[in-house]
Amino acid sequence: MTDPIDPERNNRRAGTAIGKDCDADPPDASAVDDTLSGAPRRRVPRPRPIPKARAPQTPEAFTSAAYAPEPDKAGIPFAARVQQWFDARQWQPFEFQRDVWRALAEGLSGLLHATTGAGKTWAVWFGAMSAYGDHAPGALADPLTVLWITPMRALAADTARALQSSARELAVPWTIGLRTGDTNSTERARQSRRMPSALVTTPESLSLMLTRSDARDALKHVRLVVVDEWHELLGNKRGTQAQLAIAHLARWRADLQVWGLSATLGNLDFAADVLLAPVRTPRLSVSGMQPKTLLIDTLIPATIERFPWGGHLGTRQVDAVAAGIDEALTSLVFTNTRSQAEIWYQALLALRPDWAGLIALHHGSLAQEVREWVEDGLKNGKLKAVVCTSSLDLGVDFLPVERVFQIGSPKGVARLMQRAGRSGHAPGRASRITIVPTHALELVEAAAARRAVEARRIEGRETPRKPFDVLVQHLVTVAIGGGFDATELFDEVRTTFAYRDLTRHEFDWALAFVERGGPSLGAYPDFHRVVQDEDGVYRVPRDDLIRRHRNNVGTIVANATLHVAWLAGGRIGSMEESFISRLKPGDVFTFGGRALELVRVRDMTAYVRRASSVRGAMPQWAGSKMPLSSELADATLAMLAEAVRGIYSEPEMIAVRPLLELQASWSALPEAGVLVAEMLRSREGHHFFCYPFAGRVAHIGLASLLGWRAARERPGTFSISANDYGFELLSSQPFDWAALIAEGLFSSARLAGDIMDSLNASELAMRRFREIARVAGLVYQAHPGQQKSARQLQASSGLFYEVFRKHDSDNLLLAQADAEVMLQELELDRMKRALDAMNTSRLALTHPKKPTPFAFPLIVARIREKVSTEKLADRIERMLAELDKAAC
Incomplete structure (x- = not known):
């Protein structure tokens, strides 16, 4: 189920074809976006400005003053009203919804795992109104009976609208409130006088409520806590923050009920244990995974190079993506990075200038007013397409969306399913997602992802253990x-x-x-x-x-940001300080679909004006590299194993077959139980390539570790390159890698100690300590009326770090920093699993004469950091010509 919409429009759209069938069967915590703003001159017209009158509802709309139930239903039993509500939408309640209604009435807590768009919200919300509500005319529920926690402010606002509208239509005299970082002081004061019946909030805002001097009195009536999109909180400190808050509420009320909602969890029992540990009420797990058509296909390019290099292929397919957008009523174009979103927005608008004002951009650094305008435009079907990042991953309901495009590999099965579920977000409607590879090897990942979805091999989530900050x-x-x-x-x-x-x-x-x-x-x-x-x-x-x-208060520790504002007035969004600090006045950069010229930086604000140039530097945001998940890596190796046996049954595998056959001819193809490694000599030196398929982060650590181990007995210097498939070690002198491997190079013994020695782990730990120090309250990111820069924060936390190391070595925050570096930044557990697998696999060590298709992207990634874009393109062109000649 989703938000109520016009029945006639719903009926029309439900019958819309979404394309031919194919083989078929999800996080920064902000959701912001700018868009519909000016684009480069001449080629691209300036989109229309955002009309203020069309802005979406503000937090003030979710107050008791705005509440007015429909009086004609007051005498009808609540169960009958609910059935009328479903009948009006030509829906029928699912059995899992009835299960949750009964469980809530019986005082149970639980975890509901249900298909995206199947009606998780109505399962818990209608059950709460039935279990706790006095439905007599004029009877309000106790203040703050239901506390609804969401991981994102955009999702909170959307949820509040859904709860409010359904309560009104069911004539339930409950007030609905919204309390997030966007809620103004007037609304907060109103809530302080009397809390609404149900409050939608975030973990941070809930913790702030716990700082009230009368917190116990204000929260003592809470009977139900709902944690929406629990999978998004489970794996991070925001989830830990929610656990502590729930434990505090449970101490005040022994009969507190807690329900978690999720659509993409691989370890359900574990997720339920984490959420419900403090709860004393009986528990129940409910599955609502309804049959749903999930169409996953791939936009296969007309020509596929046998020597891929990452990222260049994407925008070559802009014509095909635009054609797909034309076929659908509304589409979402997901990218994995904000800079990629900027590039694709520009590319689509340049190709289709008539779409100015009809396509939009949405990512986590753009102004709140504009992102709300975009979300409202999606809901109302006013936008043809939105290019976005993970800012639209979560369960905001956009009913008009019929198709989703995923630019590049989703890097995870859950993420693919989550994004696919943004389309066809209602019972009975199909969801369609089209993967647009950005290099040839992502065709293999695309086929593997579809197979993994069919088999329901979804990633499990871990959770932080004893974070002392x-x-x-x-x-x-x-x-x-x-x-x-x-x-x-x-x-x-x-x-x-x-x-x-x-x-x-x-x-x-x-x-x-x-x-x-x-x-x-x-x-x-x-x-x-x-x-x-x-x-x-x-x-x-x-x-x-x-x-x-x-x-x-809070555990979100983002990189320090600067506001980006027009010199003449008006805010555009925000950008990381690390990028702005590299620019000087007069430099041009692209942001929000515009070419902007930097005028000056003052008081943590970058003042800009529209640039006359149509080209500018593309911003780079930290944390944009998504590692390949273990589940998707295993599925990719399974696809390659089929290729080893000559099986090419998927359209993506047929398309990439020449590349894989060349890899097998020159070297070998990796598969489960077979570790492929290559030794190659070139003008650059001696190369060692290895393909464990353990993800980019683990490969960086493995490369550093193995290089350090190799050089212990014989001094040497290595250049390192890594991607999701493997790594390269380049040295000026040869190493006998076969002998080193036989002597235990891949051993996982003394792994942690060797990593500390092979990497600048103390520097990594000090950077990690900055975040820990902020959460623990040693340094403050914001004081009223001022903002600290990243450099100031690092200097302050660095001072504490040194003081603690010298005078308080038993400080648990130091131990936490070391542990987080190992487990999160270096993925120690995944490195250990990779080494154990490398040790037990059959080694296929080959000596190709030229870089193989798997080795070529590693070489390009290494030289990319040393040369300009123009020189890189020229150099790659020469390398490709030489390799293509050798492959003929």
Whole structure:
């Protein structure tokens, strides 16, 4: 189910064909976007400005003052009203929805895993109104009966609209509220006077509510907590923050019910255990995976090079993508990076200038007003297409969307399914996603992804274990919100899955850290954040400490950003400081579909004007590299294993067959149980290529590790290159790799120690400590009225890091930084699994005379960092000519 829409329009669209069948069967926490803004002159006309009158509803729309139920249904039993509601949409409740309604009535908690667009929201929401509501005319529910947590502000606003409209149509006298970082002070004050019946919020805003001095009174009526898109929170510290908040609510109310919602989880039992650990009510898992047509096809290019190099192929297919957009009512064009979204928006608008004002751009650095305009345009069918990133991954309902394009490999099965579900987002409608490869080897990934979806091989999610920075922040939060008894809070925290193994010694360390700053900060009053009163209750003693903490609650630690604004006034969006700092006044860059000239940077704002040039530098955002998931890597190796046996049954594999046959002829094809490695000599030196298929991050670590191990006995220097399939080690002198492997080069023994020695792990840990220090409250990203730069934050956290290393070596935040570097930045567990697999696999070590199709993209990736774009293109052209000649 989805938001109610006009029945006639729904009927018309439900019958729309979405294309021929094919083989068939998901995160920055922000959702912002600019678009419909000016594009380069001459070739591309300037899209129409955004009319302010068409702006979407603001948070003020979700208040009790705006609520007016339909009075003619007041005498009808609630169950009959619900059936009328379904009948009006020509729908019937699914059995999983009825299961959740019964479970809520019986006081159960649970996890609902259901198909995207099948009606998870209505399952929980209608059950809550039925279980807790007094449906007599004029009877309001207790203040804040339902707390609905979402991972994104855009999703929160969409959910609030859906809850409000359905409550009104069902004549349930409940008020619906919205509280996120976008909610203004007037609305917050209104909610403080009387909370709405149901409040839609985010983990950060919920933690802020816990800092109210009357938090217990304000939240004591909460009977149900709903955590939407639980898979998006499960694997990060925002999920840990939600766990701690739920544990606090569960201590106040023993009968608290908690329900998680998700459509793309591979480890359901684990996900339920993590969410429901603090809950004392009986639990139930409900599956609502309804039969749904999921069409996954690939836009296969007319010509495929036998020597691919990453990224260049994408926009060559802009004509085909535009033709596909033309066939559908509304389309989403997903990219994996913000810079790629900018490129594709420009390319589509250049090809189809008549689409000015009908296509839009949506990613996480653009202004809130414009992103809301885009979302509203999608809902109402006013936009033909939107080029977007993960900012539109989650469950916002865009009913007019009929087709999704995925530019490049999705890199994960869950992400592919999540994005596919943005189309056909209603029961009975098919979802279609078309993968647009950006290089030839992504054709193999596309076929593998479809196979994995068919087999339901979805990635599982892990969760952080004992993050001490989140615990430290939570202690201060609870101390502000009424105070705490240490023993009671210790017992409460241990009910969460994240801290179930927390020792009393570790808890006491965290308590001492917020009380006195630990052994090294005791002389500084600003780090005496809590004190124990005569009753044994810990509270925050100073108003300035309270204000500072409230301004920095949360676990989202983004790279420092600058506002981008017109010199004449008006904000465009925001951009990472690291990119802006490389520009000087007069430089041109592309942003939001415009070519902009930098005028000056002042007070964390980059002032710009429209550039006369049509070309500019493309911004690069950190964290844009999505590693290949283990599940998709395994599926890709399975496709290659079929190729080894001469089986080419998928259209993508047929198209890429000449490349794979050349790889097999010159070297070998990797498959499960067979590790392919290549040794090659060129004018550059001696190359060692290896293809474990463990993902780019793990390969960087493996390359550094193996290079360090190889050079222990015989000094040598290596240049390193890595991608999702393998890595390259280039040296000026030869190494006997076969002998090194036989002597234990791939051993996983002493892995952690060797990694620390082979990489600049202390530098990595110090950078990671910056984020930990921000969450733990040592440094503050924002004070009222000012913003710290990334350089200031790094300097401040670096000072703490050095002080702790020298004078407080047992500081648990230091240990956490080391652990996070190993597990998250270097993927230690995946590296170990890869080494174990490499050790037990049959080694196919070959000596090709020329770079193979698998080796060529690694060479290009290495030289790309050393030469300009123009020189790179010329050099690649010469290399390709030589390789093509050798392949003939």
